[in-house]
Amino acid sequence: MATILAIETSCDETAASVVKHRQVLSSVVASQIDLHSRYGGVVPELASREHLLTIGDTVNEALLKSQLGWADIDAVATTCAPGLVGALLVGMSVGKTLAMVHHKPFLGVHHLEGHIYAAYLEHTDLRPPFLCLLVSGGHTSLIRVDGCGQYKLLGKTRDDAAGEAFDKVARLLALGYPGGPIIDQLAQQGDPKAFRLPEGNISLPEGGYHPYDASFSGLKTAVLRLVERLKSEGVDPLPVADIAASFQYAVVRALVKRAMRCAQDQNLPAIVMGGGVAANSGLRHVIAETAAAQGINIYIPSLKFCTDNAAMIACAASDHFDQGHCSKLDLGVYSRLPLEHVAELYQR
Numbered sequence: 001m002a003t004i005l006a007i008e009t010s011c012d013e014t015a016a017s018v019v020k021h022r023q024v025l026s027s028v029v030a031s032q033i034d035l036h037s038r039y040g041g042v043v044p045e046l047a048s049r050e051h052l053l054t055i056g057d058t059v060n061e062a063l064l065k066s067q068l069g070w071a072d073i074d075a076v077a078t079t080c081a082p083g084l085v086g087a088l089l090v091g092m093s094v095g096k097t098l099a100m101v102h103h104k105p106f107l108g109v110h111h112l113e114g115h116i117y118a119a120y121l122e123h124t125d126l127r128p129p130f131l132c133l134l135v136s137g138g139h140t141s142l143i144r145v146d147g148c149g150q151y152k153l154l155g156k157t158r159d160d161a162a163g164e165a166f167d168k169v170a171r172l173l174a175l176g177y178p179g180g181p182i183i184d185q186l187a188q189q190g191d192p193k194a195f196r197l198p199e200g201n202i203s204l205p206e207g208g209y210h211p212y213d214a215s216f217s218g219l220k221t222a223v224l225r226l227v228e229r230l231k232s233e234g235v236d237p238l239p240v241a242d243i244a245a246s247f248q249y250a251v252v253r254a255l256v257k258r259a260m261r262c263a264q265d266q267n268l269p270a271i272v273m274g275g276g277v278a279a280n281s282g283l284r285h286v287i288a289e290t291a292a293a294q295g296i297n298i299y300i301p302s303l304k305f306c307t308d309n310a311a312m313i314a315c316a317a318s319d320h321f322d323q324g325h326c327s328k329l330d331l332g333v334y335s336r337l338p339l340e341h342v343a344e345l346y347q348r
Helices: 033-037 044-066 085-101 111-121 162-172 179-187 217-232 240-265 281-293 311-322 339-345
Strands: 003-008 013-020 023-031 075-081 106-110 130-135 140-147 150-156 270-274 297-299
Touching: 003 044, 003 085, 003 311, 013 044, 013 311, 023 044, 033 044, 044 085, 075 085, 075 111, 075 311, 085 106, 106 111, 106 311, 106 339, 111 130, 111 140, 111 270, 111 311, 111 339, 130 240, 140 240, 150 240, 150 339, 162 179, 162 217, 162 240, 179 240, 179 281, 217 240, 240 270, 240 281, 270 281, 281 297
Parallel strands: 003 075, 075 106, 130 270, 270 297
Antiparallel strands: 003 013, 013 023, 130 140, 140 150
16 A cells, blocks of 8 residues: 655646555646647647746645655655656656655656556556557557556557647647647537548558557548648638547547457457547547447546546556565656566566
8 A cells, every 4th residue: 555656747747646555645737738839739848847847836736735744655656758858857857856865765657557557546446457548649559458567569550649630630720739629629519420531440461451550640631631622612611510520530430449349359358548538528438338338348537637647657656666666766768668668667
């Protein structure tokens, strides 16, 4: 029942949390959306500077809200990979310093493992093995989870991640940033079958299609061609809600189809969703409905734990700590690190 203070600064959210085993005692997130929205996306240098400005107050607030003192903290954890290097360095530097000053063990945590663990924060009945559909701005993966640190990548996007596709299509339609929530809202007002858009199948050399891998770059291009055609035909104003609904329907169809087949092929009883795109209302509804029809349990974090937060990092760290895992203080940060290499972050 370890009590962990965790820090998350992998991209544009400065977050800190205190979690006792899987009970969230505090979770504080300082968003940078307003800062980056004027540029249409995350500016790495600005993100790092903003982390420097806010991380002290964020950590202090998390500790204060937890109503615990440093004597009650068993270890300090920080996201170390993957992410923006400058942003990661801010969190790692602060986390290591706090661990040294207060004589606490330190754990570097893989960001994607955190997203897997987000579901554990609210679903006490969740047990491995299960399939995790991890969908975010930078990753779209189907991961078999057999236990803490035991992961096998079964499917992935070959190009754009689902969240990246949402942002690019939103930019194409001049909807602003971040694109996911805006398209989700518009899609609820439009007709998802107004325009038939491609699913993004990956062809196999021997014929047929890859059962789990996906592609969203072609879908983005299809939306571009659709907009160009409508404009050339003099359609004004553009049916933006219908385009958004049709695009979202194509993404959801591709994700749910692959997740269901993968879970069935692997004989896994449950699917867990994680990542920012897991907050999409269309995806949440369709996968829950489809899973119920096929007798598969579905576990989806609440919206606050889908997007980047430190509670999920603390939850993952707690399991590692209980297994005797700790990281060396000379552990570096990694812009990319396969999830299957999680064991390399710890000494035993």
